[in-house]
Amino acid sequence: MKISAAFPPTPETPEHIELAERLGYETAWVYDTPALQLDVWMILALAATRTKKIKLGPGVLIPSLRHPMVTASAIATLVSLVGQDRVVVGAGTGFTGRRAMGQKPLKWAEFPEMVRDVQSLLRGETVEHEGQVISMLHWEGHAPNLPIEVPWTLGVNGPRGLGVAAEMNHGVFTSRPRPDADYSQLRDVVLLTSGTVMDEGETVDSERVIETAGPWVSVAYHAFLEQKDERLASMPNAEKFIELVGQVSEEEKHLHVHAGHLTNMNAIDREVITGESMFASPFTLPASDVAAKINEFADQGVTEIAFQPMGNIERELSAFARASGIS
Numbered sequence: 001m002k003i004s005a006a007f008p009p010t011p012e013t014p015e016h017i018e019l020a021e022r023l024g025y026e027t028a029w030v031y032d033t034p035a036l037q038l039d040v041w042m043i044l045a046l047a048a049t050r051t052k053k054i055k056l057g058p059g060v061l062i063p064s065l066r067h068p069m070v071t072a073s074a075i076a077t078l079v080s081l082v083g084q085d086r087v088v089v090g091a092g093t094g095f096t097g098r099r100a101m102g103q104k105p106l107k108w109a110e111f112p113e114m115v116r117d118v119q120s121l122l123r124g125e126t127v128e129h130e131g132q133v134i135s136m137l138h139w140e141g142h143a144p145n146l147p148i149e150v151p152w153t154l155g156v157n158g159p160r161g162l163g164v165a166a167e168m169n170h171g172v173f174t175s176r177p178r179p180d181a182d183y184s185q186l187r188d189v190v191l192l193t194s195g196t197v198m199d200e201g202e203t204v205d206s207e208r209v210i211e212t213a214g215p216w217v218s219v220a221y222h223a224f225l226e227q228k229d230e231r232l233a234s235m236p237n238a239e240k241f242i243e244l245v246g247q248v249s250e251e252e253k254h255l256h257v258h259a260g261h262l263t264n265m266n267a268i269d270r271e272v273i274t275g276e277s278m279f280a281s282p283f284t285l286p287a288s289d290v291a292a293k294i295n296e297f298a299d300q301g302v303t304e305i306a307f308q309p310m311g312n313i314e315r316e317l318s319a320f321a322r323a324s325g326i327s
Contacts, residue, residue, distance in 0.1 A: 001294055002026040002304035003326045005317060006059055006192055008033060008263050009043035016313050017047040021054035023317055024326035027088055029059025029192075029306050036261055041074040048081040056082060059192070059306065060092035060155040060173055063114035069134055072121040075150065076136070076143045084150055090173050090190075091115050092155025102254040112164050115152065123147040153190055162186065171303075175219075183301030191297055194308040195283030197290060197319035204284060205275030212311035213281040215262055218269040220280045222257050236276040244268045263310065283307065283320070290323035 004027035005020045007013045017028040028047060032040045040058045047056055056078060063071065079087050093111050120127045124146035126135040136146065153171040156162060157178060162185075165172045171188025174181075183189045194216035202209055221241050224232035232238050245268060248256045260266040265273060278284045285293060294305060305324070309316030321327035 001298050001302070003294075003321070003324045004029060004055075004190070004304055004306045006306040006308040007031070007043075008036065008308075009038045009040045010263075011038065012313070013043050014046040014050050016309070016317065017054065017056070018050040019314060019317055021051045023321040025054060025317075025321065026304065027055040027057065027059075027306070029057060029088075029090060029190075031262070032058050032061040032065065033261070034065065036258070036263075041077070044078055045081060048078060051082075053086070055086050055088050057088035057150075058090055059088075059153070059190075060090035062093070063091055063111070063118065068114065068117040068121060068127070068129055069136070071118050072136060073143075075118070075122060076138070076148055079144050079148055079150065084144075084148060087150045088153065089150055090153040090155065092173065108161065111154075112168065115154070115168075119152070122149070151188075153188060157181070173306075177297070177300050177302065181301070186301075188304060189302045190304040190306050191302045192306045192308065193282050194310060195281040195285065196311070196316060197283070197287050197323045198285060200286075203275065204278035208311075209278065209284060210273060210275060211265075212316065213278060213284045214265045214269065214273045215260065215310050216308070217273055217277045217280045218260075218265055219262060221269070221272065222261065225257065235280070236274060237272045241268065241272045244271055262308065287319070287323040290320070291325065294324060 003025060005025045006029040007016060008031050013030065020028055030040050030043055040061065044056050061071065075087065075089060093108065117127050117129060121136050124136065126133050151171065153173050154161065154165045155173040156165055157174055162172060162181065166185035169187060171190060172186055173190045173192055175192045177191065194213065196209055196212040198209060221232065221235055224235065225245065245253060245257060256268060282293060283290065297305065307320050
C-alpha cells in the first residue's frame with residue numbers, strides 16, 4: 001500500500017509538502033479549489049522548489065476551469081521543474097471545485113474527452129477546441145520536449161466511470177469505495193481520506209478529535225445533500241442539518257454549505273457534527289488500529305491511501321506516518 005498525503009492549496013502547503021517528503025509520503029496531491037483556496041499549479045510549483053523526490057500533482061483538477069491548452073502548459077511547467085517521473089495528474093468532474101461556485105459537476109459524457117484533449121496536446125498532437133485546431137507551439141527551450149507522458153487518475157465511483165478509467169489505463173480516485181465496486185482491471189485505486197490518530201485517553205467525543213476530523217466528516221453531509229443521496233438520513237443530526245441549510249436562500253446555499261470545505265467546520269457544520277458523526281472519518285482511530293484499517297482497504301482493492309491532515313498539520317502528518325509505518 002502506498003501512503004500519500006493530500007492538501008488544500010494554502011500558503012503553508014509547500015512547507016507541509018516538504019515535511020511530507022521527509023516523513024516518507026509517496027505523493028502530495030493538491031486540490032483544485034479556486035473558490036476556497038489558492039491556485040493549485042502555483043502551489044505545486046512552489047512545492048517543487050522545496051522538494052527532491054516526492055511526487056506532485058493536482059488531485060483532482062477540474063478540466064472545465066481552464067482552457068485545455070492552459071492545463072497542458074501547467075502540466076508541462078511542473079514537468080520542467082521536477083521531471084516526468086515525479087508528476088502525477090488527477091482529474092475530476094468537480095464536486096468541490098464546481099459545487100462551491102453553485103455549478104453542477106461536469107456531465108460524465110463530456111469528462112473523458114476533456115481529459116483526452118489535454119493528453120493529446122501533451123503528446124504533441126493537434127486537437128479541435130471551440131471550432132479551431134490547437135497544438136502546443138512551444139519552441140525548443142521554451143518547454144520540455146514532447147511527448148509528455150504522466151500517469152492520470154480519474155475521480156470516478158460508478159461502474160461506467162470505473163470501466164472508462166480501465167479502458168484509458170488510468171487509476172481512480174475515490175473517497176467512499178462502493179462495497180460492490182470492481183477495481184480488478186484498474187492500475188491504481190487512490191483512497192482520499194482523513195481523520196486523526198487519537199492520543200491515549202482520547203475518544204471520538206474529545207474536543208481536539210472533533211475539531212480535527214470534523215471538517216472531513218462534514219463533507220459527507222455536504223455531498224449527500226448535494227447529490228440527494230438517501231444516506232444523508234442515516235447521518236447523526238441530519239434533520240437539523242437540513243433545517244439549517246433550509247434557512248439560507250437558494251441562491252446562496254452553496255456559499256453557506258461549502259464554506260470551509262475540507263479545512264474548517266463552518267457555522268452550520270458546528271451545529272451538527274458531534275462525536276457520534278466520527279464514524280464517517282475512517283482514520284479517526286488509535287494508532288494501534290491504523291495498520292488494520294489500511295489492510296481492510298487493501299482487501300477492497302485500494303492501492304494508495306491519500307491522507308489529508310487537518311488542524312495541526314505537522315502533528316497529523318507525523319502521527320499518521322508513524323501509525324502507518326512509513327516513518
